[in-house]
Amino acid sequence: MKIGLRHIRYFLVLAEDLNFRRASEHLHISQPALTRTIQHLEAELQVTLFDRSQNFVRLTDAGRAFREGGQRVLNGVEATIDLTRRISIGEAGALRVGYTDFAIADCLPELLKQFHQRHPGITVRPHHGVTAAQLQQLRDDKLDIGFVTGPVRQSGFRSRVVQTDRPICIVPEGHHLASRASVALADLADEDFVHGPTEAWAHFYDYLFPHCRKAGFQPRIVQEAFNSVGILGLVSCGMGITILTESIYDFATGGLVPLPISDIDDVMVTEAVWASENLRLPTQHFVDFLEQSDSHRLQGTR
Amino acid sequence: MKIGLRHIRYFLVLAEDLNFRRASEHLHISQPALTRTIQHLEAELQVTLFDRSQNFVRLTDAGRAFREGGQRVLNGVEATIDLTRRISIGEAGALRVGYTDFAIADCLPELLKQFHQRHPGITVRPHHGVTAAQLQQLRDDKLDIGFVTGPVRQSGFRSRVVQTDRPICIVPEGHHLASRASVALADLADEDFVHGPTEAWAHFYDYLFPHCRKAGFQPRIVQEAFNSVGILGLVSCGMGITILTESIYDFATGGLVPLPISDIDDVMVTEAVWASENLRLPTQHFVDFLEQSDSHRLQGTR
DNA sequence: TTTTCATGATACCTTTTATGCATCAGAAAC
DNA sequence: GTTTCTGATGCATAAAAGGTATCATGAAAA
Numbered sequence: 001m002k003i004g005l006r007h008i009r010y011f012l013v014l015a016e017d018l019n020f021r022r023a024s025e026h027l028h029i030s031q032p033a034l035t036r037t038i039q040h041l042e043a044e045l046q047v048t049l050f051d052r053s054q055n056f057v058r059l060t061d062a063g064r065a066f067r068e069g070g071q072r073v074l075n076g077v078e079a080t081i082d083l084t085r086r087i088s089i090g091e092a093g094a095l096r097v098g099y100t101d102f103a104i105a106d107c108l109p110e111l112l113k114q115f116h117q118r119h120p121g122i123t124v125r126p127h128h129g130v131t132a133a134q135l136q137q138l139r140d141d142k143l144d145i146g147f148v149t150g151p152v153r154q155s156g157f158r159s160r161v162v163q164t165d166r167p168i169c170i171v172p173e174g175h176h177l178a179s180r181a182s183v184a185l186a187d188l189a190d191e192d193f194v195h196g197p198t199e200a201w202a203h204f205y206d207y208l209f210p211h212c213r214k215a216g217f218q219p220r221i222v223q224e225a226f227n228s229v230g231i232l233g234l235v236s237c238g239m240g241i242t243i244l245t246e247s248i249y250d251f252a253t254g255g256l257v258p259l260p261i262s263d264i265d266d267v268m269v270t271e272a273v274w275a276s277e278n279l280r281l282p283t284q285h286f287v288d289f290l291e292q293s294d295s296h297r298l299q300g301t302r
Numbered sequence: 303m304k305i306g307l308r309h310i311r312y313f314l315v316l317a318e319d320l321n322f323r324r325a326s327e328h329l330h331i332s333q334p335a336l337t338r339t340i341q342h343l344e345a346e347l348q349v350t351l352f353d354r355s356q357n358f359v360r361l362t363d364a365g366r367a368f369r370e371g372g373q374r375v376l377n378g379v380e381a382t383i384d385l386t387r388r389i390s391i392g393e394a395g396a397l398r399v400g401y402t403d404f405a406i407a408d409c410l411p412e413l414l415k416q417f418h419q420r421h422p423g424i425t426v427r428p429h430h431g432v433t434a435a436q437l438q439q440l441r442d443d444k445l446d447i448g449f450v451t452g453p454v455r456q457s458g459f460r461s462r463v464v465q466t467d468r469p470i471c472i473v474p475e476g477h478h479l480a481s482r483a484s485v486a487l488a489d490l491a492d493e494d495f496v497h498g499p500t501e502a503w504a505h506f507y508d509y510l511f512p513h514c515r516k517a518g519f520q521p522r523i524v525q526e527a528f529n530s531v532g533i534l535g536l537v538s539c540g541m542g543i544t545i546l547t548e549s550i551y552d553f554a555t556g557g558l559v560p561l562p563i564s565d566i567d568d569v570m571v572t573e574a575v576w577a578s579e580n581l582r583l584p585t586q587h588f589v590d591f592l593e594q595s596d597s598h599r600l601q602g603t604r
Numbered sequence: 605t606t607t608t609c610a611t612g613a614t615a616c617c618t619t620t621t622a623t624g625c626a627t628c629a630g631a632a633a634c
Numbered sequence: 635g636t637t638t639c640t641g642a643t644g645c646a647t648a649a650a651a652g653g654t655a656t657c658a659t660g661a662a663a664a
Contacts, residue, residue, distance in 0.1 A: 073375055
């Protein structure tokens with residue numbers, strides 16, 4: 001015969017009462033049933049857990065150890081059952097959220113904060129990644145929600161615009177354009193550009209380069225940085241100029257001048273994107289949350 | 303029906319195999335028995351743990367959580383059973399050891415180190431206390447073994463001499479006796495003495511004062527310190543002289559001069575003392591250990 | 605297509621385990 | 635003494651777990 005939770009439950013009540021009859025009443029079983037269960041437990045352990053006499057019952061040293069361990073076990077079982085139930089109804093769980101530099105710089109912090117308030121049991125696990133990487137991770141079920149540079153129109157995904165950014169030109173202090181109130185794209189034709197990694201940033205440049213072509217030039221890339229912070233750093237030390245978004249610029253530490261671009265009318269969108277089917281419950285909750293929050297605060301914050 | 307360890311064991315094997323038939327073979331039960339056990343588990347939890355199809359079985363998110371928790375529970379049960387068994391045969395446990403300043407200054411560290419080598423599963427819990435306090439704690443079953451200033455001849459206790467100390471006189475550097483090679487007790491009759499707390503140190507002064515009386519004087523106490531370190535401190539800053547043991551003097555930081563006392567022949571004994579009956583297993587092991595170690599290194603080390 | 609094979613679920617019966625009732629044996633209280 | 639606690643035991647019953655045979659379904663083979 002094997003030890004089961006029943007033995008531990010009975011044992012703990014008896015260890016509390018130190019009286020077979022009273023413990024059996026608390027357990028709503030007969031006294032002989034309790035006596036035999038404890039006997040079986042002791043036989044299986046090959047350990048005497050209680051010193052019995054007609055006058056008193058008390059724990060042995062081994063019994064005390066078993067009480068501590070048994071209590072921990074029961075607590076563990078209860079906690080496990082509770083967590084499992086909560087996960088199954090979507091009250092608890094983990095949500096793997098991907099984000100780009102553009103998303104984390106603007107809408108994401110507030111969005112995640114509000115989501116956490118609504119679903120405090122769901123742990124958000126953020127993963128930084130460029131758009132292409134996030135889409136692949138979504139396909140591989142490595143990610144539940146991505147925040148990417150849109151628009152995303154691949155099949156198998158649904159998406160929702162969460163943020164719009166107007167691109168701005170960023171030049172170092174002292175640059176010959178720095179005193180201008182704004183620039184037109186054509187003004188930048190002869191400038192040196194600092195650039196993000198070409199492949200990884202494809203989604204951003206897919207948006208930007210057509211505008212440059214329309215203005216009659218191909219940006220001259222002189223430096224490639226690893227990420228947006230790196231780009232701003234290279235610009236601030238005079239390696240060239242760049243085009244990014246206002247929210248990214250807010251992260252700059254100084255030595256930079258932002259210039260509106262007069263002849264770009266459309267905006268760069270950041271979208272939340274998720275698989276179109278077989279959503280895990282936390283993901284479904286996040287999608288529902290996104291759609292609800294549309295009624296309150298819509299799209300980009302600037 | 304309630305969840306038992308059986309359900310968890312079966313579940314974990316199935317979560318590993320993800321195949322009812324193979325899992326049932328690993329469990330040495332029939333496939334229908336496993337199917338029903340898992341059904342009962344899911345019904346009791348009100349949670350679907352496995353996605354089943356004719357082609358594959360896989361864990362749900364909730365199932366993954368239950369697997370982690372269940373594994374922890376089983377590990378906890380196993381560890382608890384193991385510890386309980388080891389305690390019951392005396393392989394593990396706790397030993398509450400009391401000690402005086404005299405004991406800790408000499409024999410105790412080596413003794414405990416050797417005991418730990420022989421019984422690595424037994425945790426020694428040291429409790430500092432003067433002789434009287436330790437004897438009371440032994441009576442109250444707050445302590446298993448005491449190391450006290452002997453001799454102890456109260457009924458209900460057994461004891462064994464573990465250390466003998468020859469008292470020495472300790473004077474500050476520059477004291478008028480400091481240049482002597484040794485002193486006789488009578489030489490100290492007019493000195494100021496620094497003293498331990500009278501009541502707590504009764505067992506030590508019961509040993510010392512009769513010698514003084516025989517030499518024709520009652521020590522003049524000018525300062526009472528809280529413990530032996532305090533006594534040495536007060537002596538070193540010139541408040542008076544004291545009589546302690548050589549092993550205690552080894553703890554002094556400087557500014558002190560030890561002087562043998564020529565006319566004290568007997569020694570101060572430190573004894574291990576324990577209750578004479580109903581010993582806990584760790585205590586019994588320690589007593590056995592003490593009696594064995596007598597054959598190797600006997601009594602005091604100096 | 606049809607057949608075969610492997611899967612998990614069910615039905616039915618047997619075995620094992622747990623429980624309750626009645627009772628015993630020993631110590632303490634009266 | 636007698637009563638009244640205590641925990642333990644014997645026996646019958648109920649509940650749980652297990653085994654065998656079989657079903658339904660979908661994938662792979664013929």
